[in-house]
Amino acid sequence: MSLVSDRVGGKVALISGAARGMGASHAQVLAAHGASVVIADLLEDEGRALAEKINAEFNDGTDRDVALFVHLDVTDYESWTAAVSAAVERFGTLDVLVNNAGIFTRGSVEDADVDEWRRTIEIDLTGNFLGMKAAVPAMKAAGGSIINISSIAGLVGFKNRAAYAAAKWGVQGLTKTSAMDLGPYNIRVNSVHPGSVKTPMTAGLKRGFGQIPLGRDAETQEISDLIVFLASDESSFMTGANLAIDGGETAGNNLRQDA
Numbered sequence: 001m002s003l004v005s006d007r008v009g010g011k012v013a014l015i016s017g018a019a020r021g022m023g024a025s026h027a028q029v030l031a032a033h034g035a036s037v038v039i040a041d042l043l044e045d046e047g048r049a050l051a052e053k054i055n056a057e058f059n060d061g062t063d064r065d066v067a068l069f070v071h072l073d074v075t076d077y078e079s080w081t082a083a084v085s086a087a088v089e090r091f092g093t094l095d096v097l098v099n100n101a102g103i104f105t106r107g108s109v110e111d112a113d114v115d116e117w118r119r120t121i122e123i124d125l126t127g128n129f130l131g132m133k134a135a136v137p138a139m140k141a142a143g144g145s146i147i148n149i150s151s152i153a154g155l156v157g158f159k160n161r162a163a164y165a166a167a168k169w170g171v172q173g174l175t176k177t178s179a180m181d182l183g184p185y186n187i188r189v190n191s192v193h194p195g196s197v198k199t200p201m202t203a204g205l206k207r208g209f210g211q212i213p214l215g216r217d218a219e220t221q222e223i224s225d226l227i228v229f230l231a232s233d234e235s236s237f238m239t240g241a242n243l244a245i246d247g248g249e250t251a252g253n254n255l256r257q258d259a
């Protein structure tokens, strides 16, 4: 595959949870539009294989790689600072952070397991905070774009997902607050709220799509196209926004039948 465009040409993007699912798609699509990408994940084999694949596809003909795998546990601040250092050492700068890593857990306040609650908040919310904390020093001089992946569970209530919804709403609040704090450095911070997307995370879920006006779930590429826009200078005046990308699922009650 050859480069699709130069929309994020010259930019360096670090994507957490990029070994598979949506993060892997974001890495591939950002590279296809000219970015150098750092694939950061716990999953070593999948992450390294993806970096090799992207390098084989998008190497610009020189011996300069466009993709790098780094081991990252988003709950560990030292792991984050090491990942940011590796990105800057290899590619010279850091322009874009996609806080994508996440887990999905079940349970209402009544039946959710307390340890699962803590683990969900740690990965899905604290992980974003630690990622921004580690990336900001590297972005401060030249500005940048931070994209925090929330969910529609961070826009409306979500039955039987107490910890997940709390974490994803937290991501929205952290995003808006950080947009205010980091604006003076020209670091933009936006949150993306996908609805149902075909990834390993949702592979086992049994549900219909009647609640979605478009009547289907999303391909990962459809979310990645928004990530490219937010990573690029095309979105240079956007910060603090929460963007639903959900086939209309949060537009209203699609199941209501009024004759």
Ligand SMILES: NC(=O)c1ccc[n+]([C@@H]2O[C@H](COP(=O)([O-])OP(=O)(O)OC[C@H]3O[C@@H](n4cnc5c(N)ncnc54)[C@H](O)[C@@H]3O)[C@@H](O)[C@H]2O)c1
Residues within 6 Å of the ligand: 016, 017, 018, 019, 020, 021, 022, 023, 040, 041, 042, 043, 072, 073, 074, 075, 100, 101, 102, 103, 104, 123, 149, 150, 151, 152, 193, 194, 195, 196, 197, 198, 199, 200, 201, 202
């Ligand atoms: N799939 C959907 O329908 C959907 C909808 C809304 C939001 N999201 C969000 O999108 C993001 C990506 O989801 P996905 O569907 O691609 O999930 P996925 O499970 O396919 O991929 C998640 C990735 O995150 C990594 N990860 C998990 N814990 C980690 C940790 N502690 N440190 C580093 N990496 C870690 C995993 O190894 C995996 O590669 C998540 O934040 C998820 O909550 C997904």
